[in-house]
Amino acid sequence: MIAQSCMDIxxxxxxxxxxxxxxxxxxxxxxxxxxIRAAKPSxxxxxxxxxxxxxxxVISVTTSRPAIVVTQHWDQRHPDHAMASHLVYDACFMAGxxxxxxxxxxxxxxxxxIFATSMTEAIEAAPTFxxxxxxxxxxxxxxxxxxxxxFAPAPGETxxxxxxxxxxxxxxxxxxxxxxxxxTFGEGFVTREPVEVTDLVALSGRSI
Numbered sequence: 562m563i564a565q566s567c568m569d570i571x572x573x574x575x576x577x578x579x580x581x582x583x584x585x586x587x588x589x590x591x592x593x594x595x596x597i598r599a600a601k602p603s604x605x606x607x608x609x610x611x612x613x614x615x616x617x618x619v620i621s622v623t624t625s626r627p628a629i630v631v632t633q634h635w636d637q638r639h640p641d642h643a644m645a646s647h648l649v650y651d652a653c654f655m656a657g658x659x660x661x662x663x664x665x666x667x668x669x670x671x672x673x674x675i676f677a678t679s680m681t682e683a684i685e686a687a688p689t690f691x692x693x694x695x696x697x698x699x700x701x702x703x704x705x706x707x708x709x710x711x712f713a714p715a716p717g718e719t720x721x722x723x724x725x726x727x728x729x730x731x732x733x734x735x736x737x738x739x740x741x742x743x744x745t746f747g748e749g750f751v752t753r754e755p756v757e758v759t760d761l762v763a764l765s766g767r768s769i
Contacts, residue, residue, distance in 0.1 A: 611648065618652030623665040634676040634686050634751055650674055678738075678749040680731045688749030689756055691742045698735060698746040705731060742766050 573581050622630070632649040633642060655661050657670025678686045694701065705728065712724035722730075738747030743766065758764065 611644070614648050615652050615655065618648060619656045619662060620665065622652055622656040622671065623662065623669050626669050627671050629673045629675060630671045631675045631677055631750075634678050636682070636684050636686060637679060638682055646676065673752065676751040676753075678734075678751060680734045686749075686751055688738060688741070689752045691738045691747040691749050693739070693742065693744045693746075694735065694748045695739065695745040701735075702728065702731070 573579050630649065630653055633646050635643055635646040635650075637643040637646065653671050653674050657668050659668040661668070676686075678688055709724055712722070712727060732746075735746040735748065738749040739745050741747060741749075
């Protein structure tokens with residue numbers, strides 16, 4: 562089964578603008594994110610494109626060797642967002658198989674894959690843990706406002722989630738997560754496994 566899932570990253574792919582996954586990673590990964598975004602044409606969320614993206618992510622995981630990987634929660638309305646979550650998790654797993662890509666060096670698997678909960682979806686995923694972001698919340702909002710152009714409709718168009726409502730949703734979600742731990746603003750995260758605790762006395766927060 563492993564042999565069937567492998568792919569030759571030296572071969573050019575039309576999904577990557579005629580580049581091989583190997584050259585694509587060398588030229589554009591972490592350098593030209595808009596180019597990377599444009600490399601996947603709309604409507605190509607199929608097995609072929611999934612294999613290409615998974616292969617490029619495996620290269621990134623194996624070469625950068627992160628202890629913790631944070632990606633978005635898998636329960637998303639937008640199919641590309643949901644697919645991205647699954648691809649990241651799959652790539653972290655595949656990178657740890659020693660016979661999958663031995664040419665990349667020693668197999669490596671991140672210690673933790675953490676899923677950030679959605680800020681705007683109607684479905685609310687209960688967080689495994691919440692981080693107090695009260696001191697940095699305004700910085701987060703300034704970063705979000707830097708992408709205001711993505712929410713601006715073209716002449717004669719409308720958007721399903723105007724930017725002001727998007728910001729309100731972000732704040733509402735942060736306040737809700739903050740309420741869970743008794744602070745003003747919080748960021749909720751999910752793990753598929755229980756979080757290990759080595760010292761019960763050191764647990765923060767209150768139950769009553």
